[in-house]
Amino acid sequence: MQLELRHLEAVLRIAEAGSLGRAAVRLGVSQPALSAQLRRIERVTGGELFVRGRNGVEPTELGEFVLSAARRVLGEMEALAAGTRAAAPHPTLRLGCVLLVLVDRLFGHLEEELPDHEIDVTTEHSATTLTRMLGAGKYDAILYGEVGDHEVPLPDGVAARTLVPKEPACVRLSATHPLAGQEEIELADLAGETWTPLTDDGDGGPEAMTDACLRAGFTPKLRYRIADRKMRWELIAAGRAISMCQPTSPYVEGTVLRPLAGDPLTERIRIAWNRAALSQRRADALYRAAGRAYLDSVPHNAFYRTWWEARPELHPVLD
Known part of the structure; x- marks a missing residue:
């Protein structure tokens, strides 16, 4: 042998x-x-x-x-x-993502930016898994978030670019919740609620959420770690839990999305790619596609559109 x-x-x-x-x-x-x-x-x-x-x-x-x-x-x-x-004329783009809202609208823009490329998109529930698989050559690029001050460690040979430097976390709760009629909610008013946290690890989210709640005077009661987005929304609609969400999240029947006063928790969205597998031209095309997909989601919620339009310095540079 x-x-x-x-x-x-x-x-x-x-x-x-x-x-x-x-x-x-x-x-x-x-x-x-x-x-x-x-x-x-x-x-x-x-x-x-x-x-x-x-x-x-x-x-x-x-x-x-x-x-x-x-x-x-x-x-x-x-x-x-x-x-x-990287040297092939039209290689497959192998993209790994976490459960960001913009992924729902990403495919059409990828087809426009890379019309002759086969697109292979896989969703993971962990930023740690994404970076490990990027370093191992399983993905050419990854799309992920970082919450609060957390920075996701990246492997050698990888370049990264920030797509959205800051977006505020919102709260999704049942349409029958006593606070559902408020235009914005104080985080302190959610003390005693049952939360369904996102299952992603490695992005600093659980730690940042707990810290924000502690600053507001309470320790969050975390239950129902559910990876499936639809199941989580059904749980919230039934009034059994509430959850942090991106402000670009779409309307979900039986629930409402409300901003948190003072933006106590924020996230940024980043793209990283293997320099040996993805040329700068293709990385720029991916950035533009992701940026346009994000902008497509901004109008979902009037309160976020107002917040976003007042902060042009946060907008992705697509030219």
């Missing part, structure tokens, strides 16, 4: 996971199958690559040598793949 790229990847995943069981899950194989594969790899390399320690498996001296070579070889292969994609 000769070593192949899949063998190097298996060794690398075992080291990253720290155990055969977790590595098997990440690779999508059974633990006995991965264990048998590791034994075959060790016969080729001439010795054990891992030993069991108190905290899982740890690489041997030979294992460290193989891991160093595996990282170098796999990195070069990823760079080769990214380079050929």
